[in-house]
Amino acid sequence: MALVPFVSSAEDEPIWNKYLWQKYLESGEISKWLSSRWLLVECYFYRRIKQIFESSYAFKLYDPFRVQKEHLLESKLADLKILADYTVQILENLPKEKILRVWSHFSKFLKITLWGNHYDLSRPVQGTVEDVKILQNLDELDSHILIDDSEEIWKTLHANESNNTIDFVNDNAGYELFCDLCLADFLCTSLLAKKIQFHVKLMPWFISDATVDDFNWLLHVIAQNSQVVPSFSVLSVRWKNYLDSGIWILKNEKFWTLPIAYNEMKSWDTKLYEDLSNSTLILFKGDVNYRKLLADKNWPTTEYFKSVLQSFHPTNLAVLRTVKCEIICGMKSEEAENLSAREPDWMLSGNYAVIQFDRHEIVKNETKF
Numbered sequence: 001m002a003l004v005p006f007v008s009s010a011e012d013e014p015i016w017n018k019y020l021w022q023k024y025l026e027s028g029e030i031s032k033w034l035s036s037r038w039l040l041v042e043c044y045f046y047r048r049i050k051q052i053f054e055s056s057y058a059f060k061l062y063d064p065f066r067v068q069k070e071h072l073l074e075s076k077l078a079d080l081k082i083l084a085d086y087t088v089q090i091l092e093n094l095p096k097e098k099i100l101r102v103w104s105h106f107s108k109f110l111k112i113t114l115w116g117n118h119y120d121l122s123r124p125v126q127g128t129v130e131d132v133k134i135l136q137n138l139d140e141l142d143s144h145i146l147i148d149d150s151e152e153i154w155k156t157l158h159a160n161e162s163n164n165t166i167d168f169v170n171d172n173a174g175y176e177l178f179c180d181l182c183l184a185d186f187l188c189t190s191l192l193a194k195k196i197q198f199h200v201k202l203m204p205w206f207i208s209d210a211t212v213d214d215f216n217w218l219l220h221v222i223a224q225n226s227q228v229v230p231s232f233s234v235l236s237v238r239w240k241n242y243l244d245s246g247i248w249i250l251k252n253e254k255f256w257t258l259p260i261a262y263n264e265m266k267s268w269d270t271k272l273y274e275d276l277s278n279s280t281l282i283l284f285k286g287d288v289n290y291r292k293l294l295a296d297k298n299w300p301t302t303e304y305f306k307s308v309l310q311s312f313h314p315t316n317l318a319v320l321r322t323v324k325c326e327i328i329c330g331m332k333s334e335e336a337e338n339l340s341a342r343e344p345d346w347m348l349s350g351n352y353a354v355i356q357f358d359r360h361e362i363v364k365n366e367t368k369f
Protein backbone atom coordinates (compact mmCIF):
# COMPACT_ATOMS: atom_id res chain seq x y z
CA MET A 1 0.00 0.00 0.00
CA ALA A 2 1.29 3.41 -0.97
CA LEU A 3 1.82 6.54 1.10
CA VAL A 4 -0.52 8.62 -1.04
CA PRO A 5 -0.28 12.43 -1.09
CA PHE A 6 -2.38 14.44 1.36
CA VAL A 7 -5.50 16.27 0.29
CA SER A 8 -5.89 19.01 2.85
CA SER A 9 -6.09 22.76 3.13
CA ALA A 10 -3.75 22.71 6.12
CA GLU A 11 -0.53 24.72 5.88
CA ASP A 12 1.70 21.64 6.06
CA GLU A 13 0.08 19.94 3.04
CA PRO A 14 2.38 21.35 0.32
CA ILE A 15 5.54 20.50 2.21
CA TRP A 16 4.37 16.95 3.01
CA ASN A 17 3.49 16.34 -0.61
CA LYS A 18 6.76 17.88 -1.81
CA TYR A 19 8.63 15.55 0.53
CA LEU A 20 6.74 12.47 -0.71
CA TRP A 21 7.39 13.57 -4.30
CA GLN A 22 11.09 13.99 -3.56
CA LYS A 23 11.23 10.46 -2.11
CA TYR A 24 9.61 9.25 -5.32
CA LEU A 25 12.21 11.03 -7.47
CA GLU A 26 15.06 9.63 -5.36
CA SER A 27 13.95 6.00 -5.43
CA GLY A 28 11.91 5.89 -8.63
CA GLU A 29 8.90 4.43 -6.81
CA ILE A 30 6.08 5.58 -4.57
CA SER A 31 6.83 5.17 -0.85
CA LYS A 32 5.03 2.18 0.64
CA TRP A 33 3.92 1.39 4.19
CA LEU A 34 6.03 -1.75 4.48
CA SER A 35 9.18 -0.72 2.68
CA SER A 36 9.76 2.94 3.56
CA ARG A 37 11.88 4.36 6.35
CA TRP A 38 10.40 3.82 9.83
CA LEU A 39 10.47 7.55 10.65
CA LEU A 40 8.59 8.47 7.47
CA VAL A 41 5.94 5.78 7.93
CA GLU A 42 5.34 6.60 11.59
CA CYS A 43 5.02 10.34 10.93
CA TYR A 44 2.78 9.66 7.94
CA PHE A 45 0.56 7.45 10.11
CA TYR A 46 -0.05 10.22 12.67
CA ARG A 47 -0.54 12.85 9.95
CA ARG A 48 -3.08 10.56 8.28
CA ILE A 49 -5.06 10.28 11.54
CA LYS A 50 -5.10 14.06 11.68
CA GLN A 51 -6.45 14.19 8.13
CA ILE A 52 -9.44 12.02 9.07
CA PHE A 53 -10.54 14.55 11.69
CA GLU A 54 -9.48 17.59 9.68
CA SER A 55 -11.93 16.80 6.95
CA SER A 56 -14.87 16.56 9.34
CA TYR A 57 -16.79 19.66 10.40
CA ALA A 58 -17.60 18.66 13.97
CA PHE A 59 -14.31 16.90 14.79
CA LYS A 60 -11.85 19.22 13.07
CA LEU A 61 -9.95 19.93 16.28
CA TYR A 62 -10.59 16.59 17.96
CA ASP A 63 -7.64 14.97 19.69
CA PRO A 64 -8.16 11.17 19.65
CA PHE A 65 -5.44 10.72 22.32
CA ARG A 66 -6.74 13.31 24.75
CA VAL A 67 -8.48 10.84 27.06
CA GLN A 68 -5.31 8.75 27.40
CA LYS A 69 -3.18 11.82 28.03
CA GLU A 70 -5.59 13.14 30.66
CA HIS A 71 -5.75 9.76 32.31
CA LEU A 72 -1.93 9.54 32.49
CA LEU A 73 -1.65 12.98 34.06
CA GLU A 74 -4.42 12.30 36.56
CA SER A 75 -2.77 9.03 37.57
CA LYS A 76 0.45 10.97 38.26
CA LEU A 77 -1.04 13.84 40.30
CA ALA A 78 0.52 12.58 43.55
CA ASP A 79 3.97 12.56 41.89
CA LEU A 80 3.33 15.99 40.42
CA LYS A 81 2.67 17.23 43.94
CA ILE A 82 5.95 15.76 45.23
CA LEU A 83 7.87 17.42 42.40
CA ALA A 84 6.01 20.72 42.85
CA ASP A 85 6.80 20.77 46.60
CA TYR A 86 10.45 20.04 45.84
CA THR A 87 10.68 22.73 43.13
CA VAL A 88 9.06 25.41 45.25
CA GLN A 89 11.28 24.62 48.22
CA ILE A 90 14.51 24.72 46.14
CA LEU A 91 13.55 27.87 44.27
CA GLU A 92 12.58 29.75 47.41
CA ASN A 93 16.09 29.37 48.80
CA LEU A 94 17.94 29.73 45.52
CA PRO A 95 19.01 33.41 45.72
CA LYS A 96 20.93 32.64 48.92
CA GLU A 97 22.65 29.52 47.57
CA LYS A 98 26.34 29.29 46.69
CA ILE A 99 27.21 28.59 43.07
CA LEU A 100 28.25 24.99 43.75
CA ARG A 101 24.90 24.20 45.24
CA VAL A 102 23.15 25.88 42.31
CA TRP A 103 25.10 23.54 40.02
CA SER A 104 23.93 20.52 41.98
CA HIS A 105 20.30 21.70 41.75
CA PHE A 106 20.77 22.31 38.03
CA SER A 107 22.09 18.81 37.53
CA LYS A 108 19.15 17.39 39.50
CA PHE A 109 16.51 19.27 37.53
CA LEU A 110 18.14 18.13 34.28
CA LYS A 111 17.96 14.52 35.44
CA ILE A 112 14.36 14.88 36.59
CA THR A 113 13.29 16.10 33.17
CA LEU A 114 15.46 13.43 31.53
CA TRP A 115 13.68 10.59 33.35
CA GLY A 116 10.34 12.34 32.82
CA ASN A 117 10.76 11.08 29.25
CA HIS A 118 9.92 7.64 30.59
CA TYR A 119 6.23 8.66 30.60
CA ASP A 120 5.47 8.09 26.96
CA LEU A 121 2.24 6.49 25.82
CA SER A 122 3.61 5.14 22.52
CA ARG A 123 5.20 2.23 24.34
CA PRO A 124 2.93 1.34 27.23
CA VAL A 125 3.39 -1.80 29.25
CA GLN A 126 0.04 -3.59 29.27
CA GLY A 127 -2.03 -0.48 28.64
CA THR A 128 -0.35 1.71 31.21
CA VAL A 129 3.12 3.21 31.62
CA GLU A 130 5.38 1.36 34.05
CA ASP A 131 5.92 3.59 37.07
CA VAL A 132 9.32 4.82 38.18
CA LYS A 133 9.56 7.09 41.20
CA ILE A 134 11.92 9.62 39.67
CA LEU A 135 12.60 12.04 42.47
CA GLN A 136 12.82 9.34 45.11
CA ASN A 137 15.23 7.21 43.03
CA LEU A 138 17.26 9.90 41.29
CA ASP A 139 20.66 8.86 42.67
CA GLU A 140 20.15 5.16 41.90
CA LEU A 141 19.17 6.03 38.34
CA ASP A 142 22.60 7.68 37.83
CA SER A 143 24.26 4.39 36.90
CA HIS A 144 21.76 4.13 34.02
CA ILE A 145 22.84 7.41 32.45
CA LEU A 146 25.26 6.21 29.80
CA ILE A 147 26.52 9.61 28.70
CA ASP A 148 26.23 12.69 30.89
CA ASP A 149 27.33 16.04 29.42
CA SER A 150 25.47 18.10 32.06
CA GLU A 151 28.62 19.98 33.05
CA GLU A 152 29.15 21.17 29.49
CA ILE A 153 25.60 22.50 29.38
CA TRP A 154 26.11 24.27 32.70
CA LYS A 155 29.37 25.89 31.52
CA THR A 156 27.70 27.10 28.33
CA LEU A 157 24.86 28.76 30.18
CA HIS A 158 27.28 30.37 32.62
CA ALA A 159 29.57 31.70 29.91
CA ASN A 160 26.75 33.85 28.56
CA GLU A 161 25.85 35.20 32.02
CA SER A 162 22.17 36.04 32.38
CA ASN A 163 21.47 36.74 28.72
CA ASN A 164 20.45 33.27 27.66
CA THR A 165 17.56 32.33 25.48
CA ILE A 166 16.83 28.64 25.76
CA ASP A 167 14.64 26.62 23.42
CA PHE A 168 12.94 23.46 24.63
CA VAL A 169 11.83 21.08 21.89
CA ASN A 170 9.35 19.30 24.11
CA ASP A 171 8.19 15.73 23.91
CA ASN A 172 5.41 14.15 25.98
CA ALA A 173 2.52 15.93 27.65
CA GLY A 174 1.57 15.43 31.29
CA TYR A 175 4.27 14.38 33.71
CA GLU A 176 7.22 14.91 31.33
CA LEU A 177 5.99 18.38 30.40
CA PHE A 178 5.56 19.21 34.08
CA CYS A 179 9.22 18.20 34.66
CA ASP A 180 10.25 20.42 31.71
CA LEU A 181 8.41 23.38 33.24
CA CYS A 182 10.07 22.82 36.63
CA LEU A 183 13.49 22.90 34.91
CA ALA A 184 12.47 26.00 32.95
CA ASP A 185 11.36 27.68 36.19
CA PHE A 186 14.68 26.78 37.80
CA LEU A 187 16.57 28.27 34.83
CA CYS A 188 14.62 31.54 35.04
CA THR A 189 14.75 31.85 38.83
CA SER A 190 18.50 31.17 38.89
CA LEU A 191 18.92 33.77 36.11
CA LEU A 192 20.46 31.18 33.81
CA ALA A 193 17.73 32.00 31.30
CA LYS A 194 16.28 35.32 30.29
CA LYS A 195 13.78 33.88 27.86
CA ILE A 196 12.51 30.36 27.16
CA GLN A 197 10.70 29.18 24.05
CA PHE A 198 8.79 25.92 24.22
CA HIS A 199 8.18 24.10 20.95
CA VAL A 200 5.23 21.71 21.10
CA LYS A 201 3.37 19.84 18.37
CA LEU A 202 0.87 21.30 15.95
CA MET A 203 -1.35 18.21 16.07
CA PRO A 204 -1.87 15.01 18.12
CA TRP A 205 1.41 13.15 17.65
CA PHE A 206 2.96 9.84 18.74
CA ILE A 207 -0.01 9.53 21.12
CA SER A 208 1.31 11.53 24.07
CA ASP A 209 3.37 14.34 22.51
CA ALA A 210 2.39 17.71 23.93
CA THR A 211 0.26 20.13 21.90
CA VAL A 212 -0.71 23.71 22.84
CA ASP A 213 -3.96 22.33 24.30
CA ASP A 214 -2.02 19.86 26.45
CA PHE A 215 0.25 22.64 27.67
CA ASN A 216 -2.73 24.81 28.63
CA TRP A 217 -4.55 21.88 30.12
CA LEU A 218 -1.59 21.08 32.40
CA LEU A 219 -1.62 24.68 33.64
CA HIS A 220 -5.37 24.42 34.13
CA VAL A 221 -5.05 21.21 36.18
CA ILE A 222 -2.46 22.65 38.54
CA ALA A 223 -4.45 25.88 38.91
CA GLN A 224 -7.58 23.84 39.64
CA ASN A 225 -5.79 21.89 42.38
CA SER A 226 -4.19 24.98 43.89
CA GLN A 227 -6.57 25.11 46.85
CA VAL A 228 -5.46 21.71 48.09
CA VAL A 229 -1.82 21.77 46.97
CA PRO A 230 -0.14 25.06 47.97
CA SER A 231 2.94 24.43 45.81
CA PHE A 232 0.68 24.14 42.74
CA SER A 233 -0.67 27.56 43.57
CA VAL A 234 2.86 29.07 43.69
CA LEU A 235 3.90 27.47 40.40
CA SER A 236 0.64 28.20 38.67
CA VAL A 237 0.80 31.93 39.45
CA ARG A 238 4.49 32.20 38.53
CA TRP A 239 4.17 30.22 35.28
CA LYS A 240 1.18 32.27 34.17
CA ASN A 241 3.20 35.37 34.88
CA TYR A 242 6.14 34.08 32.80
CA LEU A 243 3.78 33.45 29.91
CA ASP A 244 1.93 36.77 30.22
CA SER A 245 5.18 38.73 30.35
CA GLY A 246 6.75 36.96 27.35
CA ILE A 247 9.56 35.36 29.39
CA TRP A 248 8.06 32.02 28.35
CA ILE A 249 6.85 31.69 24.80
CA LEU A 250 4.84 28.79 23.45
CA LYS A 251 5.29 27.80 19.81
CA ASN A 252 4.02 24.98 17.61
CA GLU A 253 5.78 25.20 14.24
CA LYS A 254 4.79 22.72 11.55
CA PHE A 255 8.33 21.41 11.14
CA TRP A 256 8.15 19.24 14.27
CA THR A 257 5.37 17.14 12.74
CA LEU A 258 7.12 16.51 9.44
CA PRO A 259 9.17 13.37 8.75
CA ILE A 260 12.29 15.42 8.05
CA ALA A 261 15.60 14.79 9.81
CA TYR A 262 17.16 17.81 11.50
CA ASN A 263 20.22 17.89 9.25
CA GLU A 264 17.78 18.92 6.50
CA MET A 265 16.01 21.63 8.55
CA LYS A 266 18.01 24.49 7.08
CA SER A 267 16.79 23.79 3.55
CA TRP A 268 13.18 22.84 4.41
CA ASP A 269 12.50 25.48 7.05
CA THR A 270 15.10 28.23 6.92
CA LYS A 271 13.08 30.49 9.17
CA LEU A 272 12.95 27.96 12.01
CA TYR A 273 16.68 27.28 11.63
CA GLU A 274 17.35 31.02 11.84
CA ASP A 275 15.15 31.41 14.87
CA LEU A 276 16.90 28.55 16.68
CA SER A 277 20.30 29.98 15.72
CA ASN A 278 19.56 33.00 17.91
CA SER A 279 19.22 30.82 20.96
CA THR A 280 22.02 30.05 23.45
CA LEU A 281 20.94 26.46 23.82
CA ILE A 282 18.36 24.09 22.37
CA LEU A 283 17.22 21.28 24.64
CA PHE A 284 15.74 18.42 22.64
CA LYS A 285 13.65 15.97 24.60
CA GLY A 286 13.01 12.32 23.90
CA ASP A 287 13.54 9.42 21.60
CA VAL A 288 11.95 10.68 18.39
CA ASN A 289 13.89 13.94 18.59
CA TYR A 290 17.02 11.83 19.05
CA ARG A 291 16.13 9.80 15.97
CA LYS A 292 15.64 12.98 13.96
CA LEU A 293 18.96 14.40 15.20
CA LEU A 294 20.70 11.23 14.01
CA ALA A 295 18.67 11.21 10.76
CA ASP A 296 17.30 7.86 12.09
CA LYS A 297 20.48 6.12 10.98
CA ASN A 298 22.18 3.21 12.60
CA TRP A 299 25.53 4.90 13.29
CA PRO A 300 28.41 3.03 14.92
CA THR A 301 27.67 3.35 18.64
CA THR A 302 31.05 5.06 19.16
CA GLU A 303 30.50 7.77 16.53
CA TYR A 304 30.81 11.35 17.86
CA PHE A 305 27.57 13.22 18.54
CA LYS A 306 28.95 16.18 16.58
CA SER A 307 29.50 14.13 13.45
CA VAL A 308 26.11 12.35 13.45
CA LEU A 309 24.43 15.77 13.51
CA GLN A 310 25.97 16.28 10.06
CA SER A 311 25.10 19.83 8.98
CA PHE A 312 22.74 20.56 11.89
CA HIS A 313 24.59 23.06 14.09
CA PRO A 314 22.29 26.07 14.57
CA THR A 315 23.69 26.77 18.05
CA ASN A 316 24.69 24.85 21.19
CA LEU A 317 22.37 21.92 21.57
CA ALA A 318 21.68 19.08 23.95
CA VAL A 319 19.43 16.06 23.91
CA LEU A 320 17.86 14.45 26.98
CA ARG A 321 16.55 11.04 26.02
CA THR A 322 15.67 7.71 27.57
CA VAL A 323 16.84 5.03 25.15
CA LYS A 324 13.81 3.38 23.52
CA CYS A 325 14.99 2.48 20.05
CA GLU A 326 18.06 0.91 18.53
CA ILE A 327 20.17 3.88 17.60
CA ILE A 328 22.76 5.61 19.72
CA CYS A 329 26.11 7.37 19.38
CA GLY A 330 28.91 8.72 21.56
CA MET A 331 29.49 5.53 23.55
CA LYS A 332 32.86 4.16 24.61
CA SER A 333 34.43 1.34 22.69
CA GLU A 334 32.77 -2.03 23.49
CA GLU A 335 30.35 -0.42 25.96
CA ALA A 336 27.31 -1.20 23.79
CA GLU A 337 28.47 -4.77 23.15
CA ASN A 338 29.01 -5.38 26.87
CA LEU A 339 25.56 -4.02 27.68
CA SER A 340 23.96 -6.18 24.98
CA ALA A 341 25.62 -9.26 26.43
CA ARG A 342 24.22 -8.46 29.88
CA GLU A 343 20.83 -7.00 28.89
CA PRO A 344 19.79 -7.82 25.34
CA ASP A 345 16.87 -5.34 25.36
CA TRP A 346 18.74 -2.39 26.90
CA MET A 347 18.08 -0.22 23.81
CA LEU A 348 14.33 -0.75 23.96
CA SER A 349 13.58 -0.87 27.67
CA GLY A 350 13.71 2.87 28.37
CA ASN A 351 15.76 2.02 31.46
CA TYR A 352 18.89 3.74 30.12
CA ALA A 353 19.35 7.36 29.19
CA VAL A 354 21.73 9.91 27.71
CA ILE A 355 22.38 13.63 28.16
CA GLN A 356 24.45 14.60 25.11
CA PHE A 357 25.73 18.03 24.22
CA ASP A 358 27.17 19.64 21.11
CA ARG A 359 28.99 22.95 21.45
CA HIS A 360 28.41 25.30 18.56
CA GLU A 361 31.56 26.25 16.71
CA ILE A 362 31.39 28.81 13.95
CA VAL A 363 32.93 27.12 10.95
CA LYS A 364 34.52 28.94 8.03
CA ASN A 365 31.98 30.21 5.48
CA GLU A 366 29.07 29.44 7.80
CA THR A 367 26.28 32.00 7.77
CA LYS A 368 25.51 32.90 11.36
CA PHE A 369 21.96 34.22 11.36
Ligand SMILES: O=P(O)(O)OC[C@@]1(O)O[C@H](CO)[C@@H](O)[C@@H]1O
Binds near residue numbers: 122325
Ligand atom coordinates in the same frame (compact mmCIF):
# COMPACT_ATOMS: atom_id res chain seq x y z
O1 LIG B 1 9.91 10.43 21.61
P1 LIG B 1 9.55 9.61 22.80
O2 LIG B 1 8.25 9.99 23.39
O3 LIG B 1 10.65 9.58 23.81
O4 LIG B 1 9.43 8.10 22.34
C1 LIG B 1 8.56 7.70 21.34
C2 LIG B 1 8.63 6.24 21.07
O5 LIG B 1 8.05 5.50 22.09
O6 LIG B 1 7.94 6.11 19.90
C3 LIG B 1 8.71 5.51 18.89
C4 LIG B 1 8.04 4.25 18.51
O7 LIG B 1 6.82 4.55 17.96
C5 LIG B 1 10.08 5.26 19.42
O8 LIG B 1 11.05 5.96 18.75
C6 LIG B 1 10.03 5.71 20.83
O9 LIG B 1 10.29 4.60 21.59
